[in-house]
Amino acid sequence: MNKCVAMLVLVVLPPLAMGVSAQPSPQPVADCTYLLAVLEKAVSYAVRGLPEGEQIAYAMLKTPVAPALSDLHTRSYRVLLSYYTTVGQGVGNSSAVQKLYELHQGVGVVSEYIKKLHSCCKDPEVAYVIRARAELHLRELRDRLEDMVKQYSTGYQHVVVRIDDRVYEPGEAIAIRVEVVNETCAPRSAALTYAGAVLDSGEFRCTGLECVAVLRAPPAYAVKDYVKSGVEKMSLVIRVSCSGRDFRVYRFASVKYTYPRVVMECSSTVTRGDVLNITLYSESGVLSGVLVVENATSVNAVANITISSTPTIFMLLVEKLYFSAGLNTLRLCVNATEKTLPHCFEKPIVVKPRHPSVEVKALPLYISWDGGAQLLIINHVDRVLSARVYVNGRLAALAELSPLNTTLLHVYRGLLPLSLASIVVDVEDPLMVYDTYSYTCSPTVVNLALTTAVVIGGLATTILLQGREKMFTLLLAMSGAPKGARGVAESIPDVLRNLLKPYVLGLGSRVAQLYYRLVNRFTRLPSSSETLREHYSTAVLSAIKSAWNRKVLWQFLLLAEKDMYSHEKPRPEEAKRLYESVAKEEH
Amino acid sequence: MRVLLRRSTRLVLVYIVATSALIAVALPVILPVSHNYYALDGARLGHLKLAKRGSAWLLTLRDLQGVEPGKALLVVAREEPLGYDELEQVVEFARRGGVVVFYGSESATKQLFEHLGVAVSHLGSVVDPVFSVNESSLVLVSTASLNTTLLLDSPYSIQVLGRVEGVDVKPLAYTSALSYIDSNSDGEYSVGEPIGSFPVAYSIRLGSGELLAFCARGVLTNSVFSYNVNWLEGLATTRSVLLDQSWARASWLLYLKLVVSTPRGASPLYISLLAAALALVTTYAYSAAHERS
Numbered sequence: 001m002n003k004c005v006a007m008l009v010l011v012v013l014p015p016l017a018m019g020v021s022a023q024p025s026p027q028p029v030a031d032c033t034y035l036l037a038v039l040e041k042a043v044s045y046a047v048r049g050l051p052e053g054e055q056i057a058y059a060m061l062k063t064p065v066a067p068a069l070s071d072l073h074t075r076s077y078r079v080l081l082s083y084y085t086t087v088g089q090g091v092g093n094s095s096a097v098q099k100l101y102e103l104h105q106g107v108g109v110v111s112e113y114i115k116k117l118h119s120c121c122k123d124p125e126v127a128y129v130i131r132a133r134a135e136l137h138l139r140e141l142r143d144r145l146e147d148m149v150k151q152y153s154t155g156y157q158h159v160v161v162r163i164d165d166r167v168y169e170p171g172e173a174i175a176i177r178v179e180v181v182n183e184t185c186a187p188r189s190a191a192l193t194y195a196g197a198v199l200d201s202g203e204f205r206c207t208g209l210e211c212v213a214v215l216r217a218p219p220a221y222a223v224k225d226y227v228k229s230g231v232e233k234m235s236l237v238i239r240v241s242c243s244g245r246d247f248r249v250y251r252f253a254s255v256k257y258t259y260p261r262v263v264m265e266c267s268s269t270v271t272r273g274d275v276l277n278i279t280l281y282s283e284s285g286v287l288s289g290v291l292v293v294e295n296a297t298s299v300n301a302v303a304n305i306t307i308s309s310t311p312t313i314f315m316l317l318v319e320k321l322y323f324s325a326g327l328n329t330l331r332l333c334v335n336a337t338e339k340t341l342p343h344c345f346e347k348p349i350v351v352k353p354r355h356p357s358v359e360v361k362a363l364p365l366y367i368s369w370d371g372g373a374q375l376l377i378i379n380h381v382d383r384v385l386s387a388r389v390y391v392n393g394r395l396a397a398l399a400e401l402s403p404l405n406t407t408l409l410h411v412y413r414g415l416l417p418l419s420l421a422s423i424v425v426d427v428e429d430p431l432m433v434y435d436t437y438s439y440t441c442s443p444t445v446v447n448l449a450l451t452t453a454v455v456i457g458g459l460a461t462t463i464l465l466q467g468r469e470k471m472f473t474l475l476l477a478m479s480g481a482p483k484g485a486r487g488v489a490e491s492i493p494d495v496l497r498n499l500l501k502p503y504v505l506g507l508g509s510r511v512a513q514l515y516y517r518l519v520n521r522f523t524r525l526p527s528s529s530e531t532l533r534e535h536y537s538t539a540v541l542s543a544i545k546s547a548w549n550r551k552v553l554w555q556f557l558l559l560a561e562k563d564m565y566s567h568e569k570p571r572p573e574e575a576k577r578l579y580e581s582v583a584k585e586e587h
Numbered sequence: 588m589r590v591l592l593r594r595s596t597r598l599v600l601v602y603i604v605a606t607s608a609l610i611a612v613a614l615p616v617i618l619p620v621s622h623n624y625y626a627l628d629g630a631r632l633g634h635l636k637l638a639k640r641g642s643a644w645l646l647t648l649r650d651l652q653g654v655e656p657g658k659a660l661l662v663v664a665r666e667e668p669l670g671y672d673e674l675e676q677v678v679e680f681a682r683r684g685g686v687v688v689f690y691g692s693e694s695a696t697k698q699l700f701e702h703l704g705v706a707v708s709h710l711g712s713v714v715d716p717v718f719s720v721n722e723s724s725l726v727l728v729s730t731a732s733l734n735t736t737l738l739l740d741s742p743y744s745i746q747v748l749g750r751v752e753g754v755d756v757k758p759l760a761y762t763s764a765l766s767y768i769d770s771n772s773d774g775e776y777s778v779g780e781p782i783g784s785f786p787v788a789y790s791i792r793l794g795s796g797e798l799l800a801f802c803a804r805g806v807l808t809n810s811v812f813s814y815n816v817n818w819l820e821g822l823a824t825t826r827s828v829l830l831d832q833s834w835a836r837a838s839w840l841l842y843l844k845l846v847v848s849t850p851r852g853a854s855p856l857y858i859s860l861l862a863a864a865l866a867l868v869t870t871y872a873y874s875a876a877h878e879r880s
Contacts, residue, residue, distance in 0.1 A: 034775070
C-alpha cells in the first residue's frame with residue numbers, strides 16, 4: 001500500500017519525481033533558516049504520513065550542506081527515511097518492532113539538528129517560530145512511535161504488560177507486572193534505557209502466571225548530562241522467552257526531573273571591606289555546591305558549601321581578591337542529587353569602592369630656583385600603602401606610605417622657565433582591602449634660575465641692538481622684498497652680510513656696487529645715515545676737483561639710483577662705460 | 588612637376604579615405620557588444636549559443652506575416668515590454684499555428700499575460716538551493732506534459748488573478764517542492780517565505796498554435812542553453828527556429844552588427860563588399876602610380 005502511495009507521488013507530483021532524476025546542487029547549502037524550514041516540513045509530512053516527507057528526506061540526504069551541519073543533517077534525514085521505510089514495510093514482525101524502537105531512540109538526533117540549525121539562523125528570534133513548530137511535530141512523531149512500539153511489541157498476545165500510567169519521581173520504583181497469557185512464555189528480564197544506555201535492569205519474580213520486576217527510575221545525577229527540567233520518557237525493554245525463542249516488549253515510563261529550589265538572599269549593594277551576609281536555604285533537601293563570584297575580569301570560587309532547609313548565613317568579606325568595583329555576580333552552583341538536577345543560581349551584587357583615607361596636597365603654582373615640584377601625601381590609615389606618581393604620563397615616583405605618617409615626594413623638575421605639569425597620584429593598598437585612590441592635579445612650575453637667565457639675556461640683547469633698528473628694518477624689507485627687485489632675492493642667503501653692509505652692496509644692484517667701488521677710490525663710502533645725493537654733495541664734490549669726473553659720477557649716481565629703485569633698469573654696459581671712462585681719466 | 592605632385596596628393600587622400608571607411612565599416616563586426624538577449628552576445632543572458640545552433644533572427648516582427656507558422660518556432664525574449672503591434676503580431680503568429688517560446692523580465696511577461704486578458708501579479712524570485720546547478724538562481728524545473736527537466740535562469744513566480752473566457756492557460760513547468768519564493772529579494776530564505784512547488788511556465792493555446800510563456804530571465808540563453816537544447820529540438824522537430832531581434836533596431840550599433848553578421852561570423856555578402864571595395868582602391872592606386880611613372 002505504502003509503495004503504491006510512493007509511486008503515486010512520483011507520478012502525480014512531477015517536481016518531486018524530478019528530484020530522483022536530476023542531480024541536486026553540488027553547492028553546499030548553508031542557509032540554516034532554509035534548512036530548518038525544510039526539516040520542519042519533512043517532519044510535519046512524516047507525522048501526517050504523507051509521502052512528500054519521504055521525497056524531501058531523500059532529496060535532502062543527497063544535498064551537501066555546510067561541513068558543521070553535515071553529520072547531523074545526514075543522520076536526521078536517515079532517521080526520517082528509516083521511519084518511512086519501517087512504516088512502509090509493515091510492523092508485523094519483531095524485527096520491525098525493534099526498528100521502530102531504534103527509530104524512537106533516534107528521534108533525539110533530529111531534535112539535536114533542529115537546535116543546531118536554530119542556533120546558526122541569521123535571526124534566531126524570528127526563526128524560533130519554525131523551531132517550535134518543528135519540535136511540536138517531532139514530539140508528535142515520537143509519541144506515535146511510542147504507541148506503535150507499545151502496540152506492536154505485544155501484538156502476539158503472549159503476555160500482558162502493565163505499568164502504572166503516571167509520572168514517576170527520580171529514584172522511584174517502577175513496578176512492571178507481566179501476566180503470562182501463553183503458558184510457553186515467561187518474562188526473563190527487564191531493562192530501563194535512556195539515550196542508548198542501560199540505566200537499570202532486573203529479573204522477574206513470578207507467582208503463578210503473574211510476574212513482577214521492579215526497576216528504579218533513574219536518579220537525576222545519573223541523567224544530568226542528557227535531560228533538562230521536565231518529563232522524560234524512559235524506555236522499558238522486557239525480554240520474554242516463548243518456547244526457547246526470545247522477543248522483546250517495549251514500554252515507556254515518564255519521569256519528571258526538576259531543578260532544585262534554593263533561596264539566596266543578600267544585599268544587592270555593598271561597599272568594599274564590608275562583610276556580605278548571604279542567607280541560603282534549600283527547599284529541595286540537602287544540597288552541596290560551590291559559591292562563585294564573577295567579577296569584571298575573572299571568575300573565582302569562594303567556598304564549597306552545603307545547604308539544607310535550615311537558613312544559613314554565609315559571610316563573605318568584600319575584598320579585591322573576589323570583587324571588582326561595580327557589577328559582580330554571585331553564583332551558587334549546586335550538584336545533582338537523586339531528585340534534582342544540577343543548577344546555578346545567580347544574584348547580581350554592586351560593589352561600591354572604598355578608598356583609603358589619604359590626603360594629597362599639591363600647590364597650584366610652584367616657584368623655585370631649580371624648577372622642582374613636591375607633593376605631600378598624608379596617610380591616615382594604620383597600614384602601609386604604596387603610591388605611584390605619574391607626571392605627564394610617565395612614572396615619576398614610587399613610594400611607600402608609612403601608617404599614619406606624612407610623606408614628601410619630589411616629583412618634577414621643570415627645565416623651562418615656565419611649565420605645566422600634569423600629575424596623577426595612585427595610592428594602592430598592597431593588601432587589596434581598599435580600592436585604588438587616584439588624585440590628579442596640573443600645577444604651574446616656575447624655574448627661577450632659568451627665568452632670571454632669560455631676563456638677563458633679553459636685556460643684554462635689547463641693549464646691544466639699541467640704535468640698530470635699521471638692520472632689522474632692512475632684514476624685514478629684504479625678506480619681504482618684491483620679486484621684481486633684481487639681486488635682492490639672490491642675496492637672501494647672505495642676509496647677514498647684507499645686514500652689515502647694506503649700502504656697500506647697494507641692495508644687490510651691480511650698478512650701485514660699481515659706483516661704490518669707483519667712489520671708494522676717491523673718498524669714503526656713504527654711511528648708513530645719508531643718501532647717495534647727500535654723500536655726493538658732502539664727500540664726492542670735496543674729493544674730486546675735475547668737473548668732468550664730477551659730471552660722470554653724478555650720471556653714475558643717477559644710474560645707480562635707477563638700478564636700485566626703478567622698474568626700468570639701466571643697461572650694465574652703460575655703467576661699465578662710465579666706470580671705465582673715469583678710470584681712464586684718472587690714469 | 589605640379590601635375591605629378593597633385594596626383595600624388597590625391598592618391599594619398601584616396602588611400603586615407605578608403606582605409607578609414609573600411610575600418611569604420613569593419614568595426615561593428617570586430618567590436619564585441621554585450622546586451623541581454625542579443626543574438627551575438629556570448630554572456631550569460633545572450634543568445635549566441637542559440638544563434639550558432641542554426642536559428643535565424645528576425646529584424647522586424649512584420650516578417651512573421653511571410654513565415655509559414657506550421658514550419659517555424661519563434662523565440663521572443665525581452666527586457667522591456669513589447670509594443671501593442673508587436674504583441675499582436677506574436678499572438679497572430681501563434682493563432683495561425685505557430686509555436687512561440689516567450690521569456691524575459693517580469694514586466695515583459697506580465698504585459699504579455701495582460702494583453703491576453705489574464706490578470707497576474709508578481710510574487711518574487713524563485714530560489715531552489717537543492718535543485719539548482721552551480722548557483723541557486725539556475726533552477727531545475729519539471730515539465731509535466733513533456734516529462735522532462737529544464738534549467739531556468741532566475742525564475743520568478745506569478746499569481747494568476749483572473750482570466751477571460753476562451754484563453755486556455757495551463758501551468759507547464761513547476762519548481763521542486765524544496766524551492767521558495769524570495770519575497771523580500773534578500774537572496775536568502777526568510778521566515779514566512781513560502782516553500783513548495785511553484786508554476787514557472789504556462790502553456791497558452793491560441794487558435795491552432797501555442798504560446799509557451801516562461802516566468803524566467805533565461806530559458807534558451809547561453810547560461811542554460813546546453814541544458815535545454817534537447818527540449819528545444821524536441822519542441823521544434825521540423826520547425827525552424829526564429830529568434831526575435833526586432834528590439835535591436837533601437838540601437839544602430841546592435842542593428843548594424845546583426846545586418847552584417849550571420850550566426851557563424853561576418854556575412855559573406857558583407858565580406859564580398861569589403862573585398863570589392865578593397866580591390867577597387869588597390870586598382871585605382873595601381874593605375875594612378877602607373878600613370879605617374
